[in-house]
Amino acid sequence: MALSRLSLRSNPFLKPSTTSIRRHVSTDTTPITIETAVPFESHLCDAPSRSVVTSSSEILSFFRDMARMRRTEIAADSLYKAKMIRGFCHLYDGQEALAVGMEAAITKKDAIITSYRDHCTFLGRGGELVEAFSELMGRKRGCSNGKGGSMHFYKKDACFYGGHGIVGAQIPLGCGLAFAQKYSKEEFVTFALYGDGAANQGQLFEALNIAALWDLPAILVCENNHYGMGTATWRSAKSPAYFKRGDYVPGLKVDGMDALAVKQACKFAKEHALKNGPIVLEMDTYRYHGHSMSDPGSTYRTRDEVSGVRQVRDPIERVRKLLLSYDIATEKELKDMEKEVRKEVDDAVAQAKESPVPEPSELFTNMYVKDCGVESFGADRKELKVTLT
């Protein structure tokens, strides 16, 4: 299958290690060092090195995972327009590098908690596509049995704590998770993700104060996509340097569209948090869709801006260029991979469409733990009756 290729793509900011490259097999794990395009900016700490150690299999997995996430969000978009997904649907396309980069730096025992823009984070934590789509469509097969919806994805066995609708409320929860990790004396950390809009919430500073005071292994990650729904950061924040807002807590600003930079930063942050307590990461990222499906995303920013970012900074294109220039894969192979991913997603959607809706009795389950065998009536006394066990 592999033909060794001797041509190199020239790329201004990439420096391949040798001039004549044999084809890297996709499962190759020999380390490659790549330098990030944008330097880190730091606050009260030393920035990590710009050289990221990775491997071809890792970069290939980035590509595949990001392609899957991108296709998931696009599929969710069409499902929403077809009215199969209702309510609120917040899409993550454009920000995929954050999810994959973070996963590459941590283990499944480190906790992640995020806001309502959680589909891709869920997938990154090992969530299945079928579970995601079923939950979006309110089916029993969903990760929260169809009772949570788009904003309430959870995966306990992968330490993914959701999925929260109220802006900023997940940050104290995240510090609580970090507290529990410290309490149990396990060497794991918690990543609490929030947006530039939530960065103005008081509870963030409250939680940060406690985390710094008690030396909790909490990493607060601001996904700065520059718009809090319709309000740009320059209109909502006096100090848009979110990584500096921790004041006494160190911070790092990262190019959030570069999966390798994200990986490096998260690795650095994990080490820091285990030794020195909390740290704030600001990920400079961008979302192509509007805030949610009800927001066209064009009233507060120009289409040129969106397409400009898509052309210059798109995370998947960046990784594609890496793969091509390092000769880890050919164009055709990448296209095939994308086709496979598309098929995967389409299959999952079809499967989710077939899966059943929750039983009426599910209305009353999981209200309390061990409800002690009591009968409970619903709105219609005769119809919805369940014994809570």
Place this chain on the structure above:
Amino acid sequence: MSAIIHGAGAATALSTFNFKTLVAPCRTNIPGRSKRCIVAAGSDDDASKSFGSSILTVRHSQKLIANAVATKADMSATTGTGHELLLFEALQEGLEEEMDRDPHVCVMGEDVGHYGGSYKVTKGLADKFGDLRVLDTPICENAFTGMGIGAAMTGLRPVIEGMNMGFLLLAFNQISNNCGMLHYTSGGQFTIPVVIRGPGGVGRQLGAEHSQRLESYFQSIPGIQMVACSTPYNAKGLMKAAIRSENPVILFEHVLLYNLKEKIPDEEYICNLEEAEMVRPGEHITILTYSRMRYHVMQAAKTLVNKGYDPEVIDIRSLKPFDLYTIGNSVKKTHRVLIVEECMRTGGIGASLTAAINENFHDYLDAPVMCLSSQDVPTPYAGTLEEWTVVQPAQIVTAVEQLCQ
């Protein structure tokens, strides 16, 4: 616990009223059972974290005493020596025993550690268990309540103290959306075994903002349980039960009841979270009350007994869900109900209870349910005015006389 069964009629049961279909908080479904307090056999290795299981053996049997005071003397008689302590000490004892028993239990709140707690409920615990288990938080109710809930998602069992229940309004979002709902929206993946406790109610001229009754605000939140303690005995029992429960429980204490003295058993015991307490059995009228109003009711009961009435006083204890079993039995017996509460008239616990009783026991009532509540005003500072915002014993006597005509 379960939702209140509304319209238990559903056209079926009223004539053949079967109490077994009502909310049955106690495992033993004995009609007219009188066992109230469940004494734990004291085994610490009990893996069962869920309080609702019937592993606990019932030891206390209640003798009915026709005097107008709580059956304190009775308890110490059956269980031997017992020891006397104040309500806040009882809470502390319960908390300490649970922290000894389970290393997952921790306490967080303002000034709970080194200071010993503003009402001394956590006194001495920081010295015994260390700073990691008794945590002094900065003043940020929203954040530390959220932190407690986040920690609970992983399996810890925090006891979150609000220095005054009124301050927990700042944490309402965390309590409502995260504490109450996470078990449901995660499809059962996460349990939130927190206890949120603190003193509330009208004190002695504390002013409007420090005299709030939050049980009325929290009662609609799905997924939580609410209990109110009123004696040292049930304070300790409810504290222990709340900590052991897998569900989030809000334990309402009252600022003025912390110095109540009572003799409580030496051996370990727990009170059922969903059960009401029969304070004084009677025949003529059922008086439902909780927390501090219990004492106003008992004071009024003395006067009523002298006047020849025989009120049945029930301390409902469980504010969510209501113990409709005990209440129903009582209504069937007396046919008249008076609710005496400290909540506001509008939207208080009494309002919900009135609705529940009317829906479920309408045919058993000889008179409309009367509810005495506090006035719908912010609690004034002036002593005389404050006295008139809450229900006084004289008003209770008048109401009973009116109902029993």
